[in-house]
Structure formats: structure tokens, C-alpha cells
Amino acid sequence: MKNSNIEHLTPKEIVSYLDKYVIDQDDAKKTIAVALRNRYRRMQLPEELQKDIVPKNILMIGSTGVGKTEIARRLAQMMQLPFIKVEASKYTEVGFVGRDVESMIRDLANIGLQLTRESENEKNREKIDQYVEDKILEKLLPPLPDGANEQKKEEYAHTLEKMRQKFRNGEMDDLKISIEMPPSSSISGMDDMLPPQMISVQESIVKVLGGVNKKGPVREITVKEAKKVLQNEASNFILDEDEIKALALEKVEKGSIVFIDEIDKIAVSSSSSSRQDPSKEGVQRDLLPIVEGSTVNTKIGMVKTDHILFIAAGAFHVSKPSDLLPELQGRFPLRVELNGLNEDVLYRILTEPENSLIKQYQALLGVEGMKLIFDDEALKAMAHYAFLANEKSEDIGARRLHTIIEKVLEDISFEADEYKGKEVVISSDDVTQKVADIVKDEDATNYIL
Ligand SMILES: Nc1ncnc2c1ncn2[C@@H]1O[C@H](COP(=O)(O)OP(=O)(O)OP(=O)(O)O)[C@@H](O)[C@H]1O
Ligand SMILES: [Mg+2]
Numbered sequence: 174m175k176n177s178n179i180e181h182l183t184p185k186e187i188v189s190y191l192d193k194y195v196i197d198q199d200d201a202k203k204t205i206a207v208a209l210r211n212r213y214r215r216m217q218l219p220e221e222l223q224k225d226i227v228p229k230n231i232l233m234i235g236s237t238g239v240g241k242t243e244i245a246r247r248l249a250q251m252m253q254l255p256f257i258k259v260e261a262s263k264y265t266e267v268g269f270v271g272r273d274v275e276s277m278i279r280d281l282a283n284i285g286l287q288l289t290r291e292s293e294n295e296k297n298r299e300k301i302d303q304y305v306e307d308k309i310l311e312k313l314l315p316p317l318p319d320g321a322n323e324q325k326k327e328e329y330a331h332t333l334e335k336m337r338q339k340f341r342n343g344e345m346d347d348l349k350i351s352i353e354m355p356p357s358s359s360i361s362g363m364d365d366m367l368p369p370q371m372i373s374v375q376e377s378i379v380k381v382l383g384g385v386n387k388k389g390p391v392r393e394i395t396v397k398e399a400k401k402v403l404q405n406e407a408s409n410f411i412l413d414e415d416e417i418k419a420l421a422l423e424k425v426e427k428g429s430i431v432f433i434d435e436i437d438k439i440a441v442s443s444s445s446s447s448r449q450d451p452s453k454e455g456v457q458r459d460l461l462p463i464v465e466g467s468t469v470n471t472k473i474g475m476v477k478t479d480h481i482l483f484i485a486a487g488a489f490h491v492s493k494p495s496d497l498l499p500e501l502q503g504r505f506p507l508r509v510e511l512n513g514l515n516e517d518v519l520y521r522i523l524t525e526p527e528n529s530l531i532k533q534y535q536a537l538l539g540v541e542g543m544k545l546i547f548d549d550e551a552l553k554a555m556a557h558y559a560f561l562a563n564e565k566s567e568d569i570g571a572r573r574l575h576t577i578i579e580k581v582l583e584d585i586s587f588e589a590d591e592y593k594g595k596e597v598v599i600s601s602d603d604v605t606q607k608v609a610d611i612v613k614d615e616d617a618t619n620y621i622l
Contacts, residue, residue, distance in 0.1 A: 235511025238570020
């Protein structure tokens with residue numbers, strides 16, 4: 174799906190992409206697909222109307238391990254849009270020690286910047302490659318002095334061409350050359366710790382220092398390594414940083430998604446009598462303006478959050494969506510519930526997704542030279558026991574499959590070396606023998622599975 178811009182995908186196409194990885198949960202997939210498409214629709218409208226159409230944020234409700242984060246993760250993979258997934262419980266109220274909520278937008282801005290830089294690099298790939306090639310060839314074959322005669326010049330041009338061919342074929346990769354490394358960037362590694370007001374100050378410092386101390390240390394490295402080092406240099410040289418920032422700003426403001434996981438953890442449950450953490454409500458209050466639309470100072474400039482799509486997700490076991498501040502509830506008008514996983518869905522999760530659990534284990538043990546085969550009855554049995562275990566003790570959704578499969582394969586994993594070059598077939602009896610007793614006994618289930 175690379176290179177095809179998600180903005181041009183229809184909701185059906187988005188859903189069918191998600192179908193490859195996430196089983197069931199059709200409502201959630203549809204809602205998200207429509208929300209993304211609505212953004213594209215909005216962009217086609219006259220500007221005044223655009224301003225008034227704000228994205229409808231989504232609240233995903235579903236118990237643990239049913240695919241909430243998985244949907245977001247797959248979306249992120251598919252999209253070439255700035256996307257960030259954050260945990261609501263990681264933030265603290267402004268004024269307290271910890272990360273404030275606004276920092277999620279600053280992180281998002283950094284992601285947008287990175288993404289834009291990559292796509293601009295890609296667009297200018299030829300120029301960048303040319304720059305790198307010229308630089309390296311210059312090192313390998315220093316230019317002639319000014320007064321060289323015609324014959325020398327001809328010879329030089331000839332050798333250079335030969336070198337160029339060799340370089341392009343990768344024949345030069347192991348040669349060593351000395352290259353000026355980029356000036357140390359230790360200062361710019363502190364981004365995260367600096368308050369936003371400091372970022373621009375910090376950047377000017379780097380610029381000033383860079384002006385004085387433009388040259389980094391000279392190192393002997395291979396041509397192959399030099400290519401990487403020079404690619405950065407080339408992109409800094411060819412691309413205009415301000416332009417990239419402007420592009421990134423536009424991308425972030427108009428097309429980004431913030432996925433706020435564990436939102437139920439900052440809800441203050443009214444029914445619970447235990448003492449609640451008052452700062453949770455503070456975090457909710459800090460979230461309000463960001464979700465509603467405010468301006469956050471970031472590395473790429475002032476980011477308006479009005480048109481960022483927010484997707485919040487939570488299990489809401491202890492608390493309910495109505496335990497969130499009413500203002501915050503109102504800002505997530507689209508609600509989707511994710512279904513619990515029944516036996517059939519669990520079976521499909523084992524087998525259908527592109528990189529399903531079964532395929533993962535087969536690949537892992539394949540490294541040991543053994544061929545692992547599950548017969549279909551064995552897969553059904555695993556789904557069956559996973560379902561039972563979920564019913565008997567805590568429902569942990571598809572994560573139960575991990576524990577079951579680990580249990581089933583525990584001996585084989587350990588003795589894999591003995592099966593080198595052999596085929597091992599797991600039957601339903603093997604599964605029953607390994608996990609049936611444990612599932613029957615609730616205590617054992619609680620501890621072992
Ligand atoms: N519907 C599904 N289809 C495919 N895989 C799934 C599905 N649901 C869960 N899984 C698998 O189970 C694991 C846990 O799922 P996920 O991280 O999405 O849980 P969650 O809903 O976010 O739960 P939590 O509330 O605990 O964060 C993932 O590794 C994922 O591969
Ligand atoms: Mg999750």
C-alpha cells in the first residue's frame with residue numbers, strides 16, 4: 174500500500190486493508206474509515222465551508238485484547254500521515270511533574286517533520302544520490318590541478334567514468350576513504366526535555382555553533398558507510414529546512430491523527446468509593462482545549478489542533494464513558510463498541526491475519542530447521558480453550574491465544590534442536606493434553622494461562 178496516499182482511499186479500501194490484519198470489529202473499522210474519508214471530502218470544499226467542518230472524533234470502547242490498539246497500529250502503518258499513539262495515563266496535569274498533555278502535539282509535530290523530510294528526500298532522491306556520488310568520487314579520485322594539459326584531462330575523465338561505473342555497481346563499497354563527519358548534534362538531542370519556548374532558542378544556538386564549528390571530525394570509513402553519512406549532508410544541502418517545516422505544519426494540521434489509548438484510566442469513576450487521583454480530572458481538563466482546537470507551540474511552528482482527528486480508546490471496565498468530564502464526552506461524538514471475541518473469531522485470529530500467530534511461530538521454529546504444522550482440529554481446540562479460559566477467569570481477549578500457544582509449544586520450543594530437518598504436526602490431542610487440565614481448574618488458569 175506504500176506510495177498510494179490514504180487520502181484517496183475509499184472507506185471500503187481502508188476497511189479491506191484493515192481486514193487483512195484485524196478480524197471482525199467491522200463497526201470500528203467502518204467508523205474510522207468514514208472519519209478518514211470525511212477529511213478528504215472536506216478538503217474538496219470551498220475554504221469558508223472547510224473552516225466550519227470540524228472532524229468528528231471517535232471513542233472506541235471494548236474490553237482488553239479485542240483489537241483497539243491493533244486497529245490503530247495498522248492504520249498507522251498504512252498511512253503516510255502523521256500519526257501518534259499515546260497513553261492517556263502517562264500524562265500529568267499542567268503544573269505537576271511529568272509530561273503535560275500538550276507534549277503529545279509536540280511529538281506529533283516531530284513525527285510530521287520526520288515524515289515530510291523522508292518524502293522530500295524521496296522526491297529529491299536523484300539529486301541527493303548525485304551529490305553523494307560526486308562527493309565520494311572526488312575523494313577517490315582528487316580533481317586535477319588547474320594547469321593540467323589536454324591529454325591529462327582526457328585520461329582523467331576516462332578514469333572518472335570507469336570509477337563511476339564501479340561505484341554504481343557497488344564494487345567500491347569496501348574501500349576506505351576519509352570523510353568529514355557532521356558536526357556533533359548532541360545539543361539537538363535534548364528536544365524532549367526543553368520547554369517549547371526554548372526550542373527556537375536552542376535552534377538558534379545550534380545555528381550559531383554550527384556557524385563557528387561547521388566542521389566535524391574527519392574519519393576513515395568505508396565507501397558504503399560514507400554513502401549514509403553523505404546522504405544526510407546532501408539532504409541538508411539540497412532541501413530547504415524552512416520549506417520542509419512549512420510542509421510538515423500543513424500535513425500535521427490538516428491530516429494527522431492522535432490515538433489516545435487507555436482513556437478510561439483518566440476517567441474518575443463515580444461509583445467507586447476508593448480515593449481517586451484528583452490529577453486525572455486535571456488531565457482531562459487539559460485535554461479539552463487540545464481536542465476542541467487550540468494552538469500549540471512546536472518545533473515546526475504554531476500547530477492549530479482544530480482539524481486533527483482524535484481517536485480515544487478504552488476498556489471502560491471500572492469506569493464508564495459517562496465518568497469522563499461531560500465536556501470531554503461531548504468532544505468524542507462517534508462511539509463504537511468492539512465486540513468480545515467468541516470461539517470462531519479466536520480461531521480466525523489464529524489463522525487469518527497476514528502475520529498470524531501461527532505463522533509467527535512457524536517462522537520462529539523454522540529458524541531451527543524444523544517444520545511446524547498445526548492440523549485444523551488443533552487450531553480449533555486452541556481457540557476453544559482460549560475461549561473457555563477467558564470465560565472462567567479474566568477475559569483478556571486475543572492475548573489469551575498467546576499464552577495457550579506458548580503452553581502447547583513449550584516442550585517443542587525447548588527441544589527444537591532435536592527436530593532439525595523434521596516435520597512436527599500438532600494435533601488436537603496434543604493441545605488437549607497440554608491445556609485441558611489447566612483450563613478445567615480455575616486456579617490453575619489464573620496462574621498459568
Ligand atoms: N480482532 C482482532 N484481530 C486480530 N488480532 C487481534 C484482534 N484482537 C486482538 N488481536 C491481537 O491481540 C493482541 C492485543 O490486541 P490489542 O493490543 O489491540 O488490544 P486492545 O484492544 O488495545 O486491549 P487493551 O485495552 O488491553 O489495550 C494484538 O497482538 C493483536 O494481534
Ligand atoms: Mg490497547
